[in-house]
Amino acid sequence: MSKEITSEEIQNILEQMGEKALTASRALALLSPDDKNKCLLQMADAIEDSAKEIKTANKKDLKAGKAKGLSNAMLDRLELTDERIEAMAEGLRTVASLDDPVGKKLSSIVRPNGIKIDKVSVPIGVIGIIFESRPNVTVDAAGLCLKAGNAVILRGGSEAINSNLVLAHCLNRAGVIAGLPDGAVQLIPVVDRRAVGVMVKMDQYIDLIIPRGGEGLIRAVVEQSTIPVIKHYKGVCHLYVDADADIDMAVKITENGKCQRPGVCNALETLLVSEAIADKFIPPFVTSMCKNKVELRGDDAFCKLVPTAKFASEEDFYTEYIDLIFSVKIVPDLSAAIEHINHYGSHHSDAIITDNPKNAENFLRGVDSSTVYHNASTRFTDGFEFGMGAEIGISTDKLHARGPMGLVELTSYKYIVYGTGQVRE
């Protein structure tokens, strides 16, 4: 990028990509499950065959990343080793083996006038994925979109641009060999940030935008997009230990939710404890947290019981730490817990631990989140754990897809009406 690219050039590049994707999507929509699977397997082979090329491009990104002073954690996420390249290829083969989500008859009705109305699943069309860092998203997301019959336009992070370009090119080329029109998989080659602004307004070509990354990126996309966006900003997940909780279970599930993998969106961030059970629950809970080196930030009542805890600010209860830090609050009852979650939460995943079925029922109905749990860990909010076979993301929105999104959520539907000459009276 020696010379600055103009806005008009960006617009032109993206318009061309959009048109190509739209054309490719029409052809993709007509492919049989076998045809699509052949493409996916061809792509898996192509990834393996291009391992050398991929690693060369990846080395460029790593070198630039080091020069830019990326953290070791970031560099690790960026690196493509032989094992990771192999894993991407295997991922495509797994996707090929899944049930095809397109062409399913979702409902069928014959009306009194004799017309038969079938509701049938179809691809969405063109999907735009905006993501940061890990280059494997290029392959994973493209594979899932293609399996559901969609063309995909990818926009990756600038740190991985060389790796991403080689990967996308490799997939698209393999698609063409397997019979797809050019353009089923495209990656935006323009690193400039303005490209995202142009992309999310191309509603004449793109049907859905899925942004994956930090809250700032996602908010910017939502603010600008004229295309439907499916997203989750963050995961401020709660566990409520009810007055009638089994203490052992509550401690075990809390530990799992907070400590098993604190850096993910379905990990716990806030614990709510019924004051009726605080005396019994808190000692074993604190022991478990100490063992795991978790920093506790409590409200006044909790800090009175646990003097080593820090005081939690109002802001803490809105915060997704994605770290070994835990907000804790003692609440008077179930309805206070529900109110807290609906107010401070992110509508992602929230759990109640109780042996009282009535309280469980009220919690599960009253908490307005994509996934609610009774006596299980919030860590299960995941497409694979839900038996979807794959996951393209998690939605905390209420339209189209809510909770984990698998292949089914990458489809739309159409109504097909069969008549014998019927007209409207």
Add this chain to the structure above:
Amino acid sequence: MSKEITSEEIQNILEQMGEKALTASRALALLSPDDKNKCLLQMADAIEDSAKEIKTANKKDLKAGKAKGLSNAMLDRLELTDERIEAMAEGLRTVASLDDPVGKKLSSIVRPNGIKIDKVSVPIGVIGIIFESRPNVTVDAAGLCLKAGNAVILRGGSEAINSNLVLAHCLNRAGVIAGLPDGAVQLIPVVDRRAVGVMVKMDQYIDLIIPRGGEGLIRAVVEQSTIPVIKHYKGVCHLYVDADADIDMAVKITENGKCQRPGVCNALETLLVSEAIADKFIPPFVTSMCKNKVELRGDDAFCKLVPTAKFASEEDFYTEYIDLIFSVKIVPDLSAAIEHINHYGSHHSDAIITDNPKNAENFLRGVDSSTVYHNASTRFTDGFEFGMGAEIGISTDKLHARGPMGLVELTSYKYIVYGTGQVRE
């Protein structure tokens, strides 16, 4: 409106309405079907009991409309007679009698680790409806949203502001009497256009925007909104008369699609005729159109066959006339027809007339529209005709709802996970 309202005042008014709606929606989501139906019946009675008040407000609107020089057609749509008030009340009673869309178990799966995952339909939350002209939309839309457990914020046209305010107030008051919190039905009292801009950015309160009106209004909403929007811009519906069509059926369905009610979105705007059947089809077709006083605008080939026809411009093929004007084009074959529809159409409703099952199949798969027809009139694209019992609108989008939207499309879902202490390994 003697003094101009400030942007800050508008913001404050709408923020308060949003908060009220969100609170109301949480209570609404917990109501039983019976509770909701009681509300709807109470509202129906309230509309009847307030007929005098409604007509007084409506007279103000009619007077202002006449002074502003509204057309007679517009004034007619604005007017609320005793019969129309009665019809609104009856509409609410019909909605009460429909099947409740909330709380349905959409799927259920037990995972190998023993957790049971139910996918259950829930209300969306708060729905914003933006509409023009007819005040009955206030009542119809509110009734459907409430039945699906949603709070509603309505924004009507300025010509109907007095009528709409009385209607919304009447519904909300009846809801409160029947046990709803204040705020289940609210109408934006600010006529100023800036209110729409504020409304469509209140994504902290509103989950879905449904705009109903002209293309200009809808495009402005999509451009500004940070809330998901479900819409259709227009209905450029096509009928393709295939080489293997039954001529009588083709003429009859064409006449129905174009002439039975030309002013609606599912009426035909463009006819495509296979050149192989043009000689046989066109004479009876032209006779039928003449009888109905339809102006024909054809491509070169059609105009050669029908010298009385006008020449169609490129623009004509993109146009929704909603009038007795018809674009006609002779096409070489089925794939040219599909290509034309996907390029010029609006993805609303398109039909093929043919006795050839293979051609029908290719058309139904290849045309990328919300509803596709084989040997039936496009005029059936309608929630009632589809057996949904009601219709809140039609979507040409591919996310969440496509085609006619009934009560089911006014719901979302959540995952409810039942465990016995499971944690993630």
